[in-house]
Amino acid sequence: MFSSMIAIEPVSRTVNLIAGLRAVLVNTKTKYQSVHIVELEEFGKALILDGLIQSTQADEFLYHESLVHPALLTHPNPKKVLIIGGGEGAALREVLKHPTVNRAVMVDIDGELVELAKKYLEVMHRGSFNDPRSEVIIMDGFKYVDESKEVFDVAILDLTDPHGPEIARALYSKDFYLKLARRLSHDGVLVSQVGSSFFFPNTYQNTLNSVREVFNVVREYSIWIPSFGYACNFIVASNVHDPAKLSASNIDNLLRERNVSTKFYCGKVHTAFMNLPVVLNDFSRDFDK
Numbered sequence: 001m002f003s004s005m006i007a008i009e010p011v012s013r014t015v016n017l018i019a020g021l022r023a024v025l026v027n028t029k030t031k032y033q034s035v036h037i038v039e040l041e042e043f044g045k046a047l048i049l050d051g052l053i054q055s056t057q058a059d060e061f062l063y064h065e066s067l068v069h070p071a072l073l074t075h076p077n078p079k080k081v082l083i084i085g086g087g088e089g090a091a092l093r094e095v096l097k098h099p100t101v102n103r104a105v106m107v108d109i110d111g112e113l114v115e116l117a118k119k120y121l122e123v124m125h126r127g128s129f130n131d132p133r134s135e136v137i138i139m140d141g142f143k144y145v146d147e148s149k150e151v152f153d154v155a156i157l158d159l160t161d162p163h164g165p166e167i168a169r170a171l172y173s174k175d176f177y178l179k180l181a182r183r184l185s186h187d188g189v190l191v192s193q194v195g196s197s198f199f200f201p202n203t204y205q206n207t208l209n210s211v212r213e214v215f216n217v218v219r220e221y222s223i224w225i226p227s228f229g230y231a232c233n234f235i236v237a238s239n240v241h242d243p244a245k246l247s248a249s250n251i252d253n254l255l256r257e258r259n260v261s262t263k264f265y266c267g268k269v270h271t272a273f274m275n276l277p278v279v280l281n282d283f284s285r286d287f288d289k
Contacts, residue, residue, distance in 0.1 A: 006018055023038065035112075042058065057124070058227065080102070084107050084141035085141065089125025090124045092128040096128055106137070108137075187241060193233070195232070217241065218236075219235070248270065
């Protein structure tokens with residue numbers, strides 16, 4: 001992972017991204033995963049789990065705005081939001097920008113990681129953990145969804161990649177999506193990041209098929225994340241609402257009405273998300289077993 005003053009980020013099984021390393025702030029192993037919090041030369045502070053970059057100061061807004069806002073604007077009145085994962089608190093930060101939200105529950109299995117994020121990654125969570133509307137539950141996301149009786153308007157899966165560490169793989173299964181659908185209101189919206197369709201086309205297609213077996217409306221989109229070294233894919237789903245039916249002006253009006261400030265996401269970005277094709281790389285299929 002680290003050699004001299006460089007960080008080596010695995011992009012796929014045969015491709016790596018090399019970044020200049022300025023400092024290592026945290027180097028530890030929790031009960032569930034290895035955790036590094038570092039400063040990278042061109043990305044600033046970065047959270048790295050099991051050797052894979054999850055967020056960096058320079059470009060996390062691209063990822064988190066793209067993950068959160070299409071789903072929250074697709075739902076006409078999101079009051080209760082569930083986040084599974086999201087240890088650094090940035091997805092929670094974006095959710096709480098919406099004044100319609102009166103309750104945001106973040107469930108993360110790794111309490112040690114959350115505490116480290118609170119201490120070292122304020123630049124990402126920006127105090128979202130302290131918002132009175134937020135509640136953090138340290139628990140396995142699968143178990144929470146299976147046992148909880150609470151119903152949410154939007155569910156956000158801010159997980160490690162389905163082709164990444166074992167810790168999150170069960171949360172990309174049809175069984176999990178069926179359980180999660182029961183935790184959503186009748187017009188609820190689900191969104192999940194799903195890694196890279198380009199480098200892991202088989203894993204991506206299997207995940208997409210599982211979502212399609214549970215929800216009536218399923219849309220795919222992606223955005224290039226420089227620190228990941230690939231275009232990160234997302235899947236948004238519902239049994240009622242279709243994000244593809246929202247025009248650029250619809251999105252911009254909703255952002256203004258809710259007074260939601262963004263650096264990247266806007267109406268034109270939303271319509272681009274809904275119209276650009278998702279790319280699967282046939283050369284990667286033999287590596288994605």
